[in-house]
Amino acid sequence: MLQETTEVAPRLKEPGEGLALALTATLKRDLVLMLRRRGEVLNPLVFFALVITLFPVGISPDPDLLALIAPGLLWVAALLAALLSLDSLFRSDFDDGSLEQLLLAPQPLAALTLAKVAVHWLLTGLPLALMAPILGIMLALPAGSYLVLAVSLALGSATLSLIGAIGAALTVGLARGGVLLSLLVLPLYIPVLIFGAGAVQAAIAGDSVSAHLAILGALLAAALMLAPWAIAASLRISING
């Protein structure tokens, strides 16, 4: 039962600090939530593993052929797996009203959304990058390219999470935004895919990979700078609708 309380006179407060606190709390909250819904976290990883295991069965177990297509295949499968998990990024917050509260927090929304994207990357992009070398063995990926594969995926998937979050924010108000989301973000994913798969191919060919990785890094830096504002603006549009 609600009890009556002695009210302390509320004072008008000045906007304060506390951004770091809000950021870590949001990060922690989303991590806890996702870890309690392990199925959702495992979904993209299982999808990734299934696609990669099916390819040798479907095409041919010939190691030379597989090694040729492995870099592109691993990258495409990881990209689609990351895309698969994007739709739910803001969905549950939108449904239960927490998104409204996030928008009304006296903290910069762009920074708070960055915390949510970071959680998405930590639980999707990073595990995908760590899994990829193991699946690479199945595709007879030549030795010496495993580290490059993991690094390029780790860098690239962070960009994918950031760009994807813009699409997720734009479509969160729609009942079935999944298809639209894919259409919106896939064109923006292509540069990441080209340079990511390119890095692995360069490593296999014995060329220098630093140029490819540098471009992936540059894409990530640009996305880190611009995407949070775009995500924040998209969320405001979605809430307005």
Add this chain to the structure above:
Amino acid sequence: MSLRLQAQQLACERDDRWLFQGLDVDIHSGEVVRIEGPNGSGKTTLLKILSGQLSDYHGELYWNDQPMREVREHFLTNLLYLGHAPGVKTGLTALENLSWYQALDGQRGSESERLDALAIVGLAGFEDVPAGQLSAGQQRRIALARLTLTPRALWVLDEPFTAIDRHGVAALEAQLVAHANSGGCVIVTTHHELASSPALRRIELG
């Protein structure tokens, strides 16, 4: 301390229909303002405009006599909005839900504060139960615990009495009046009849 929320010539159109037009609102500290009107008359929309969430409206909003867009951050620091959806994560316990709201507010807070706030809304003993296992009324009570936990001057509450039992309604009503009497301000929509009080004022829509 005094606060003033003002709206001039407010108008909002939805699907080629004016929800309201030429609406002047002037709200001061010490008031409980009840927004009334039939279903679909734009109560929630008005609350969302007054809490700075919607931007497609006509008219001007002022916070303490300054245009809203210039003092938005100050306004948000002093606003507590509870919407239709309670904003409670079903995967988190009541304590975890509240600690996130405290952190958003920029406070670290302590566990005993949160326990006290939960006890006040009658959720003692349910602190560590995931909110998804609680009833709709209990979930709303978690959201209502924010009223005591994160003190703000202006409360904007959309149907706060939904799913709350009879005793709870009476206590919440008393809490609203107490907040107004101590210099705060409450804007509320409800179909529930509020007991008359000198602080109570009505805005009729539709």
